[in-house]
Amino acid sequence: MRKDWKSALYSYVNQFNRTEVDYRQPADQVVVTDLDHVMRKSTRMHMLKEWYQARESTPLRNETRTKLLRTREGEGEVVVDLEFQTRRIYEKRHIAHVEERLEQERITLNKDGDMWIITRIEQNIPERHPEERRTEKEEIVTNPEQQTSEHIPSLPLLNTDVLGMPKSWRAKPYARERAVQYADQWWNGNNPEFLAFEVDCTNYISQCLVAGGGPIHYTGKRETGWWYRGMVNNQEAWSYSWAVANALNNYLNHSDSYLQAVPVERPTDLQLGDVISYDWDGDGRFQHSAIVTAFDAGGMPLVNAHTTNSRHRYWDYRDSYAYTDRTQYRFFHIMDYF
Incomplete structure (x- = not known):
């Protein structure tokens, strides 16, 4: 007793x-x-x-x-x-x-x-939690070509030294291995050079994409583009697509310049460094993001994610309490060249 x-x-x-x-x-x-x-x-x-x-x-x-x-x-x-x-x-x-x-x-x-x-x-079950800082504006996805040039700086606003990236932002291939290396390095912690959010999954995925060479699309508007500046005048400065799963899903689904992706039908169509969005309730709002970092012996993707920090997790999340029989996925193949 x-x-x-x-x-x-x-x-x-x-x-x-x-x-x-x-x-x-x-x-x-x-x-x-x-x-x-x-x-x-x-x-x-x-x-x-x-x-x-x-x-x-x-x-x-x-x-x-x-x-x-x-x-x-x-x-x-x-x-x-x-x-x-x-x-x-x-x-x-x-x-x-x-x-x-x-x-x-x-x-x-x-x-x-x-x-x-x-x-x-x-x-x-943090991957089911409503994402904070969400407003109706996050639903607005503007075609990158509709942005005026005055909002686009000549240089990126991220310190590329943080991620060990090359200085040039000319058209280049997506470095999938570097995205995966970054994902594995920080799967169980937060890079102190970036803000860490309570719901951190998409912030983490965005960092991985930048580590692989994903080009920042700065618009100065939180509801458009894909960008991050950190703290500016004691206020957080980042686009919704940087840190909100549904907004990143919308951006990847519509962008035809800068960071671009192609939706594919099956998980086996994905490669290292590609992205999966998760809609637990099947209502069209995506609540979670993960990045492909490995494959199992049958060729099925394994993913890393934050919020529930995970490394080489089986892609379908059926073992998560967040999963429901209504769960829907969107598979994004990140373009090989930007």
């Missing part, structure tokens, strides 16, 4: 790690009375089993490192914020693959007699 809430929490963390690859309930299972969580977990575990089978993959093991972010102790109750850094190792066609990600949960424990039980588990 557990008399220490930390022992109960330790058992839960151990259970969290094991159930990612072993769907049987462990013998030392901690008591969880949050039935909503129990049902979500059960549904997800069943889905994961089918998901791996459909991918012709076999989970081998899961490695979890846990960080205690915050603890609030009261009389007979403890609320803990945990961060899980997981490495999921699975096999496909006799080749081992490694996926990494950061996830957060808030655990509420209550004392029940001489033992501690878990009464509530809240998953942080």
